[in-house]
Amino acid sequence: MTGPGEIERLYRSHGGLVLRRARAILGNEADAREAMQDVFAELVRAPRSLDGVRSVVGWLYRATTHRCLKVLRDRRSGARLLRRHAAGSRPALAVAEGELAVEARSLLATLPDEEAAALVYHHVDGMSHAEVAELLGCSPRKVGYLIERAHGVLLQEEEGPV
């Protein structure tokens, strides 16, 4: 894929799935739309990114997740929310099925990229360890380890300093 026309066609056919996932991860319409534009802007900047890619949908999942995790980190609200919840309140329910709870978003911003992505794929997208492994380029066993370790870190964060 090289031309702007092809990228615009891809945007028309696949932009909706990028926007849906960005909404689920970010929980904010304006941020989700910005993230969608950024994902395709990256393709405009590096149009050969899709050369040799087996699944365009998988590539867009990865790019969207990466972009959204960056947005969550850039918000820099994660640490503040974390401190608030560490003070004693319990996490609220997610606003809709398949969407992240506000607390989950702030906690994700504190995790390493690979662990955060594994949690998103597993919880938000309902992927099996094998599917997550395919997107992350690692073994299903490592995915299990990443998710377990991430939950361990998050539990410690939720319980606050001992």
Added chain:
Amino acid sequence: MSDAFAFTRWPACTSALRLDRWLCGELGSEEDAALRAHLATCARCADAASTLGAARDEELPPLRALDVPARAVPRFVKPWRPALAAAGLAGALAAGLFLALRPGPAQAPGTALKGAGVGIGMWVQHGGDVRRVGEGEAIAVGDAVRFSVTTPVRAYVAVLSLDPAGHASVYFPVGPRAEAVGPAVDAPLPAGTRLDATVGEERVWALFCPAPIELEPVRARLERGGAAAALPEECGVTSWRFVKR
């Protein structure tokens, strides 16, 4: 499991990835048939597939970043003295000086060459045509535009704008900080943009900075108080304007 994720559940037994791949025609015939058979018997997965299908059909805004083909952008032909200009900008960047903005003596159409050899040019794609435009020209809303810059030394570049409604935005780069460019002569920036429907005069500033400055504070200041209060003193600046109609 962490409490924060306890209520985050994909509501079907088939993953969103698999359903999206199916909807986009990426599954092979065997996988396709197996999934169709499953969807016929699993209401949760059928509902999820329907939801994902509706998301794919959603009306999307215009794609903001559009590429004006680089081959359509000719080389800058204005004669200039790069060594002298490079020394001037390097000195200014090193000293953290705000560059005086004076038009060059023999500017090429569509290029504002100001200060110590920095410049900005503008290209417009209207339908299938790509053309360079001069400063102050009228451009149709919905056209794709792309900027090119000239800098005699490597600098961190950003292009910001203030539209007729007072809304400031960053045209380049896509990321949060100014990006390294050059030394370059009339180099097209990697991403363009499509003009929105706000008609009137839009002003544009290209920044040439000694460091990858954060752009959101600059954009916010530009929106609040205009260029005088917004543009970092340590950056070289050149301005541009065009009219949307």
